[in-house]
Amino acid sequence: MNINEEIVRLRDLLTASWRMHTAIKSKPEQIELISSSEILPWQKGTQVNINFRLWRQISEAERDLLLLHEISWREQTKWLQVGVYQGVAAMALLGGIVEGLQGDVTGIAIAFLLGTVGVNQVLRANKSAQVKLAADQEAIAVAQRRGYRETEAAKALLEAIPSAARLSGRNSPEFTELVRCQNLRAIAGLSRTTVPETSINDF
Incomplete structure (x- = not known):
């Protein structure tokens, strides 16, 4: 995998506003497959860090949805949002x-x-499940604008979550990841059980 070409390809996935304010960097020393920085009040966007040695071990669809989710999550948790x-x-x-x-x-x-x-x-x-679920929904919506079907995007993200955990050295998923996976199964048509947002309690 050519890292520079992959970064260009990933940037093409992003919406215009995300592309303008998001930096994608290679970070081979990190143990996580993908990580990102918080968007602080004086910043307009996040920096996404990718360990490309691990990144190349998952499918292109999984890579696409992981990136879109990561940026969507950061955009939804900006410190300047009113709350x-x-x-x-x-x-x-x-x-x-x-x-x-x-x-x-x-x-x-x-x-x-x-x-x-x-x-x-x-x-x-x-870091709540509600925020992560909303980020999943937005990632899938953006992926659809890039040619993915909704079920296809949901399945790719569903497969990417355990892959990212395994490659980052975690043997078991976190509670929030289990909730996300169940919701993604429903979107992908693999389960009839959805996750009502009002019933989610994070530990």
């Missing part, structure tokens, strides 16, 4: 600055505590 806990973190930061200017040590401590709670909740929510 309760983002608001808590922002207000705590603002409060901490005000209390600091006033020299209120207790106020600073409370603001720091609230900020920590807000940030932790944002990080937890970003």
Whole structure:
């Protein structure tokens, strides 16, 4: 596999906005098949890191859907998105600055505590099954615009999840991955059991 040619091919899969703000880099030293950076408030997009030694061991369809899911997930978990806990973190930061200017040590401590709670909740929510399922749906939708059938894209992503786990050195799937796989089986027409979003509880 020519790495530069593969990166060009992968970039062609992306939507125009994703292509503009996403960097795809070779990272042979990482143990994960694919990883990416959070999109922080001062950033417009993510950097996707790929271990191409592992990457070449899965099919092209699996590679395509893994990439689309990774970027979709990062786009859906931007720190600037409006949410309760983002608001808590922002207000705590603002409060901490005000209390600091006033020299209120207790106020600073409370603001720091609230900020920590807000940030932790944002990080937890970003890895929730609901967010991952939404990223799967968007990845499949983008793949359909690139010539994949919905069932074909769902099956490719279904096969890619355990492949990525195995190549990254994990023997058993995570809870969120099990939920995703069940939902993808339904989309691929391999199961009649779907995953109601309102009934998902992450551990």
